[in-house]
Amino acid sequence: MxxxxxxxxxxxxxxxxxxxxxxxxxxxxxxxxxxxxxxxFLLIWALYDRFGQVPxxxxxxxxxxxxxxxxxxxxxxxxxxxxxxxxxTVKAGEFDRVLLRPRSLVLQLIGQRLALKNVGRFLQxxxxxxFALSGLSFDWSAAKVLxxxxxxxxxxxxxxxxxxxxATLAFWTTESLEVMNTMTYGGAETxxxxxxxxPAWLRTFFIFVVPLGCVTYLPVLAVLxxxxxxxxxxxxxxxxxxxxxxxxxxxxxxxxxxxxxYTSTGS
Amino acid sequence: MPQIVVEGLGKQYRVAERKAGTLGALGGLFRRNYCMVDALxxxxxxxxxxxxxxxxxxxxxxxxxxxxxxxxxxxxxxGRCEVNGRVPWRERIEHVRRIGVVFGQRTQLWWDLPVIxxxxxxxxxxRVEEAAYRKTLDELVTRLNLGAILDTxxxxxxxxxxxxxxxxxxxxxxxxxxxxxxxTIGLDAVAxxxxxxxxxxxxxxxxxxxxxxxxxxxxxxxxxxxxxxxxEGRILSDGTLDGLRAQVSSERRLIVDLERENGSFEQDGVTxxxxxxxxxxxxxxxxxxxxxxxxxxxxxxxxVRDLFVxxxxxxxxxxxxxxxxxx
Numbered sequence: 001m002x003x004x005x006x007x008x009x010x011x012x013x014x015x016x017x018x019x020x021x022x023x024x025x026x027x028x029x030x031x032x033x034x035x036x037x038x039x040x041f042l043l044i045w046a047l048y049d050r051f052g053q054v055p056x057x058x059x060x061x062x063x064x065x066x067x068x069x070x071x072x073x074x075x076x077x078x079x080x081x082x083x084x085x086x087x088x089t090v091k092a093g094e095f096d097r098v099l100l101r102p103r104s105l106v107l108q109l110i111g112q113r114l115a116l117k118n119v120g121r122f123l124q125x126x127x128x129x130x131f132a133l134s135g136l137s138f139d140w141s142a143a144k145v146l147x148x149x150x151x152x153x154x155x156x157x158x159x160x161x162x163x164x165x166x167a168t169l170a171f172w173t174t175e176s177l178e179v180m181n182t183m184t185y186g187g188a189e190t191x192x193x194x195x196x197x198x199p200a201w202l203r204t205f206f207i208f209v210v211p212l213g214c215v216t217y218l219p220v221l222a223v224l225x226x227x228x229x230x231x232x233x234x235x236x237x238x239x240x241x242x243x244x245x246x247x248x249x250x251x252x253x254x255x256x257x258x259x260x261x262y263t264s265t266g267s
Numbered sequence: 268m269p270q271i272v273v274e275g276l277g278k279q280y281r282v283a284e285r286k287a288g289t290l291g292a293l294g295g296l297f298r299r300n301y302c303m304v305d306a307l308x309x310x311x312x313x314x315x316x317x318x319x320x321x322x323x324x325x326x327x328x329x330x331x332x333x334x335x336x337x338x339x340x341x342x343x344x345x346g347r348c349e350v351n352g353r354v355p356w357r358e359r360i361e362h363v364r365r366i367g368v369v370f371g372q373r374t375q376l377w378w379d380l381p382v383i384x385x386x387x388x389x390x391x392x393x394r395v396e397e398a399a400y401r402k403t404l405d406e407l408v409t410r411l412n413l414g415a416i417l418d419t420x421x422x423x424x425x426x427x428x429x430x431x432x433x434x435x436x437x438x439x440x441x442x443x444x445x446x447x448x449x450x451t452i453g454l455d456a457v458a459x460x461x462x463x464x465x466x467x468x469x470x471x472x473x474x475x476x477x478x479x480x481x482x483x484x485x486x487x488x489x490x491x492x493x494x495x496x497x498x499e500g501r502i503l504s505d506g507t508l509d510g511l512r513a514q515v516s517s518e519r520r521l522i523v524d525l526e527r528e529n530g531s532f533e534q535d536g537v538t539x540x541x542x543x544x545x546x547x548x549x550x551x552x553x554x555x556x557x558x559x560x561x562x563x564x565x566x567x568x569x570x571v572r573d574l575f576v577x578x579x580x581x582x583x584x585x586x587x588x589x590x591x592x593x594x
Contacts, residue, residue: 003391003394006391007391007392010388010391014377014380014388018379021379093373096335096340096370097373097375099338099339099340099359099363100338100339100340100363100366100368100375101363101392101393102359102360102361102363102364102392102393102394103360103392104360260342260356261342262340262341262342263280263281263341264335264340264341
């Protein structure tokens with residue numbers, strides 16, 4: 001284990017050095033990342049200002065959802081670059097070499113590159129999250145702090161799982177799969193708002209199929225002392241983030257299954 | 268028990284049929300026909316510890332597929348395969364710890380790093396003890412003459428230098444078995460010789476088993492005590508180089524330098540291959556006409572300045588063997 005960590009640090013060192021060789025490009029990308037997502041939140045604020053609120057949700061409450069999504073998604077993206085770019089790794093025939101090394105595939109893929117440009121989005125998400133937490137008046141308790149942290153870590157696990165699933169498809173098709181982007185980026189967009197504004201089928205989808213709601217909407221309801229949506233017991237809100245870890249485990253299993261169907265390219 | 272056991276290995280690929288032209292490509296977006304291509308159709312062989320085996324065949328014959336199955340990269344559809352008593356793809360990590368793989372076309376070194384840093388990273392990846400690493404590295408640096416290029420980033424190396432570094436990289440963890448996929452491709456004559464010398468020494472000094480795929484018959488002649496030929500997914504021939512020769516053709520070539528350019532060689536069991544001025548290339552079968560008898564006959568009839576007998580070049584043998592493969 002300690003050896004695995006040492007190796008991971010080495011991989012990261014290499015990745016950092018490579019990215020710092022193009023420092024200007026890195027800074028511009030991070031800044032761009034920060035601004036683009038920042039504008040997005042300004043848009044939400046503008047909508048609130050102009051048209052009033054989402055039924056039953058104040059701006060600070062929506063900001064809590066938004067902040068959770070936009071801190072966890074970029075962390076997942078920073079870590080999962082090797083899976084995110086897996087399609088091109090396979091196409092270039094470089095996955096052969098990964099398989100030839102006596103290390104876990106997950107360690108090698110997350111060690112491939114630390115996608116630091118997403119730090120911009122993370123900082124912006126963090127800013128909105130603090131805005132939300134300072135603007136909301138609710139009873140703080142240790143359990144709530146824990147729940148928010150769990151929702152954050154769960155969010156990372158969930159988005160990571162989605163990106164792993166996307167990578168898994170590369171074992172069967174070399175086409176680039178924009179479909180999966182509707183799950184990751186589309187999912188992130190969707191989860192920035194209370195699921196109550198969506199039609200029932202979409203809500204069900206994002207709680208039970210791709211359980212994004214389990215790391216955003218449901219724990220936020222619990223933090224705000226609101227009842228669970230129809231059909232769910234209130235206690236479910238507290239355990240909802242755990243679903244994300246199951247999701248990640250399933251995604252990693254699927255990836256392992258895909259490895260058995262890997263067909264290498266050319267000679 | 269042999270180090271490598273392969274029995275009835277089969278592997279199919281699904282290949283998309285593409286239609287020509289832009290319209291065809293667009294059509295492929297919606298409906299695509301796939302066909303199954305057999306890369307391996309029942310390949311069987313054993314390799315003992317310490318052997319150096321050449322694995323040859325035309326492009327697309329299944330060489331790389333076999334090597335990738337043995338290396339644990341691909342899972343075959345049929346058959347059995349064990350290396351060091353392990354099924355490669357089932358116990359991937361334990362398996363790859365004990366093998367080295369070099370792809371001539373593709374480096375395993377980190378493109379932007381100095382060579383030595385790639386080596387240190389590999390030391391950590393393979394969990395090589397520091398003392399063992401030092402010892403192996405020193406030996407490899409000496410034998411492959413890497414001293415002057417250890418601090419050079421890989422992208423600045425010549426192809427020959429890169430190949431020497433790649434060989435070292437694949438041996439840092441002291442594997443018992445080395446797979447080489449076209450290790451001399453694109454190298455100049457001097458670099459080729461250096462690679463061959465090194466591999467020969469490696470096999471002698473450490474008893475490392477080597478499986479080598481190549482299109483360069485000089486590699487085979489210089490290194491391999493045994494050659495396997497694959498075509499259309501099947502093993503066509505497996506044995507010594509001499510055995511392969513005998514299997515394909517027992518013919519020899521007699522080259523005669525004459526005093527005068529004319530002179531007829533119409534006799535039994537001899538064909539004139541070509542003439543170059545005073546030089547005549549004859550082909551004969553020593554089982555029908557013993558070489559001594561033929562030479563005697565020719566010397567009695569013609570004014571001969573010089574003559575010598577040689578085997579058919581290995582390229583010729585291979586070409587004939589490949590021609591027998593049903594297309």
